[in-house]
Amino acid sequence: MARPTIKDIAQAANVSAMTVSNVLNGRRAKASDETVERIMSAVRTLGYRPNMSARSLVSNASRMVGVLIPFTENQNQLLLDNPFYAEVISGIESALRTNGYYMMLAGIGERTVELDTLSGWGMDGLIVVGAYREGLFEQLRALDLPTLLVDSYIEDDHFYRLGIDDEAAACRATHYLIGRGHRGVAFVTGVIRTDGVVERRYAGYRRALDEAGIAFDPSRVLSGSVTFDWGLESAARIAARDDITAAFCTADLVAAGLQAGLLKLGKRIPEDISVMGFDNLSVSRMIYPALTTIDQSILAKGRLAGNLIAAILDKKDVPRRTVTDVIIIERDSVARRR
Amino acid sequence: MARPTIKDIAQAANVSAMTVSNVLNGRRAKASDETVERIMSAVRTLGYRPNMSARSLVSNASRMVGVLIPFTENQNQLLLDNPFYAEVISGIESALRTNGYYMMLAGIGERTVELDTLSGWGMDGLIVVGAYREGLFEQLRALDLPTLLVDSYIEDDHFYRLGIDDEAAACRATHYLIGRGHRGVAFVTGVIRTDGVVERRYAGYRRALDEAGIAFDPSRVLSGSVTFDWGLESAARIAARDDITAAFCTADLVAAGLQAGLLKLGKRIPEDISVMGFDNLSVSRMIYPALTTIDQSILAKGRLAGNLIAAILDKKDVPRRTVTDVIIIERDSVARRR
DNA sequence: CGACATTGGTTTAACGTAAAACCTTGATCT
């Protein structure tokens, strides 16, 4: 038999469809216990499950949240191979499920055609992770949905935001290295974009140098991409200079590559060069030596994002901007200088 | 203004709603070029996007594919922190998007209440990754949807399956170690479940021993969980025995933990103990020493899964069982024995 | 010249659900 509808249940329980709907949605003010029992029993025996499309069509709400993460345009693939995104998503999904919401995962690339197709599904809200492209925000605004931006620095009251204080975190990290006697600290990072997290971390790095009275040396800034390979590539450049005794990487992935590269070049970590990461991805304890890094508890951040959007959708009062804390995880990749 | 409907377009273009629908869905046999132009222009200026719920309600098809991956019941979180799942999902999403399908990501736990709620959305098809639990297959069968199982060994013509030949792969890996002079080969793995991939890999391991005339020693089998920590824990047990000169881990994550643990115990890899992994996760080249492992090209597998379900849904002819190839990636964690 | 296609549409009904308005019956109040 085809999937039973609310009418089949109504017939089986000998009531009207509306009564079934009322009972099923908890509006049981108007239904005797006996009727409820008959309906529930019919639901069970027929295996009824409400048709979400119909429900969403009539109620104009879907209990679906769209989760957008960047994908690499050239490889046409979600950045889930970056464990950062994987972990955030995992946290978001967990929180959404707990709050009775569903998740539709989609990529945002350069063209972002996907956005309005997505919107056709009638999302109740949106979580956008790591967005930076100018035009995107306009498109998002045009959708006119409750939207939570994770790790974006755009100032716009249309959006809710969740993130850490990247500048302060990077500043702390740099001070941590400086405090251990390092005065030649390299900054290894991805592209420094306006309004991106990396820009703030860069600012934090420079502020720490300032505060410590160390002259900023642009040749110590290595800006490439947030990948293992970029770290690997940077190793040679860092190993070639003896004024650099420590490297602050704005991502664990980069730090992992840097360590692997330095090791291959015969450098010892942390004796010759100290390395510090950012994120505290699970990989950071797997590499050798175990990476000292900034923990931004990604999973918890994802959970929080899910909980926040749920709260927003449930019309609770949610601050426009939420900032979470960060701690330094000390492992084996940073040494005090001689 | 509220989101425009097909009727608004019809009015603006001065035709009936049906004509708009026809034009928009490519059934333009019956529409003059001029009408088409008027309609398209109205669509553009009003910013019309079809309401998927309405469409799916009437057509009984949603172009949505449900993607189910396990989640840890205790932590209530998707296994995306296992890079294997993250990479598969990334591949699936990419292929689905290319084929014009959407993806709804959900977790399957022990209770699997989620399943029928999910089914309320009217998925066109399902991809289930790494399912093993007995009752689950029955539930999946009851949904009566085209379903592709990735990495499951259940024999049932209701399902399409995609996977590698785990037994052959493990057998090759073990032979690889034996061929390099190792006769004491440990098998470090997760739980060995009936019909799971690990069971097959276990069978492959034993077959290789048999073929090489090496007596099977159950004390060389370390079965725990598919985690870094289990690898770490196993290190002590392996280091304590001098009859073991190599370890075959059924997952890179475990191998990574094992290497870290052995290193901490002062063992040299691969001089003292060789380690071999399985999966070729991106982490396997980040750890030290770089891991020799079996590459099952996870991303490509995910893509293939997406393409297969799309082909199935588009009524193309798809074999019930697809087996992909595997290669050995030689890095630095295996040595020939003296 | 009447039969028949073809082109370019339109109208009607239906998908499954829920909001809103309505109806019955019996009890309660004044």
Next chain:
DNA sequence: AGATCAAGGTTTTACGTTAAACCAATGTCG
């Protein structure tokens, strides 16, 4: 006794889209 109310429903309608059936005007053929 008539008015009022509550309990426990039912009926009607609408959500946005498409399948199916229908129609009118024009061209075409034997």
